[in-house]
Amino acid sequence: MRTTKSGLLWRLVAVLLAFTLIAAACGDDDDASEAAPAPAAEPAAEPAEEPSDDPLVVAALSAAGDPVELPNILAGYLQWIYADEAGKRIEDAAREAFDFMGWEWVTCDAEGAPDNMPGCGNQLLDQGAEVIFTDGIPEAFITDVLERATEAGVPVISAGGEVEPRDIYVASYASDDTDLGVQLAEYLKAQLPDGGNIIVQTFPSAWSAKRQAGLASAIEGTNITIVDSWEVDPTNMVPGTEADVTTKLAQFDVDGVWIDFSVASIGAANAIGALFPDGDEPDRPLLMTFYANPTGIDDIRAGRLDAAVDEKLEWQSWAQVDAIAQLLARGTAPSQERAPDFGGLNFSSRQVVTVDNIPATGSEIAPPPPGDYEVFFRTKWCAEFTNLPNC
Secondary structure, eight states: OOOOHHHHHHHHHHHHHHHHHHHHHHHHHHHHHTSOOOOOOOOOOOOOOOOOOOHHHHHHHHHOOSOBOOOOOEEEEEESOTTSHHHHHHHHHHHHHHHHHTOEEEEEEOTTOGGGHHHHHHHHHHTTOSEEEESSOOGGGGHHHHHHHHHHTOOEEEESSOOSSOSSOSOEEOOOHHHHHHHHHHHHHHHOTTOEEEEEEEOSSHHHHHHHHHHHHHHTTSSEEEEEEEEOOTTSHHHHHHHHHHHHHHHSOOSEEEESSTTHHHHHHHHHHHHSTTSOOTTOOEEEEEOOOHHHHHHHHHTSOOEEEEEOTHHHHHHHHHHHHHHHHHOOOOOOSSSOOBTTBOOOOEEEEOTTTSOSSSSOOOOOTTOOHHHHHHHHHHHHBTTOTTO
């Protein structure tokens, strides 16, 4: 059929009108879909965390400085003798603190030989150590190392035993060696109320001299007599001590054996055990030493060792790391006290460990009051250093 022009025009108008209506409808739908949704209900606020009433946490937070970034460093550890469990305890604690800080570290073990110590110290400096930690090595043993470190701007800090004289170490944190001697001597007096003869092994160091001073002051006016005293060979601690004690027990009527350097007590126990195999003979001498190390605790259980006066040496390593962290991050000079207070707490406390108070199981003595120094320092550091990897 033929369509007229006017019919075609109206059809075109109708189509355009239809498209207009469809577009309008779509526009209305778009407006509806873009309308702002009803506001979501606010999530319920979580209750505020209650502040801890743990005295260690409270003290740590009060001791923390203002938040600051801690530099990353390479720490070096100059070890006297890692085979000595007291030395191992101190170094292992330092390593744990280094790891918590995110610091890399290198170590060198002098294996108890003073002649090895300068080489160890120089090795650490050659490896790029930016701080050197050590465990009571007398400055006279490593004078050249300390002078080189000073020239290079590398601080050196000690722990584990009192160091005198101390001219270069930036600080030295240690047990009260005089009081350690006094406490062990008080145990001795209680075991020998009528007096007796003892032999004493010493070490050429300030901390050993202080232990001897404590012993002397405690037994003054008693009937306890030191019938022989000798220095241990630092390169032959266990076999050498075993041979020395065997000889001296044959020479003297001995009621007690006193050993200043803890690892040497293993040799003394071997000597006494060979002569008194039952362990409960009435004439078996007492054996006493310093620090309740794992082997010492086992020897106490086995009746090979009678007493070890102990302090949780590990706090000193954490205090070392804290002192260096404050020095690096804030320029704060380390405390010059032997055992500083931290937030009103002092972790230097001592006790005599015997078969009557060793733990029922395990080989570690729990920290005495004020408690766990690790909790304290971890809490303190997480509150004051903004870039630690373990907080």
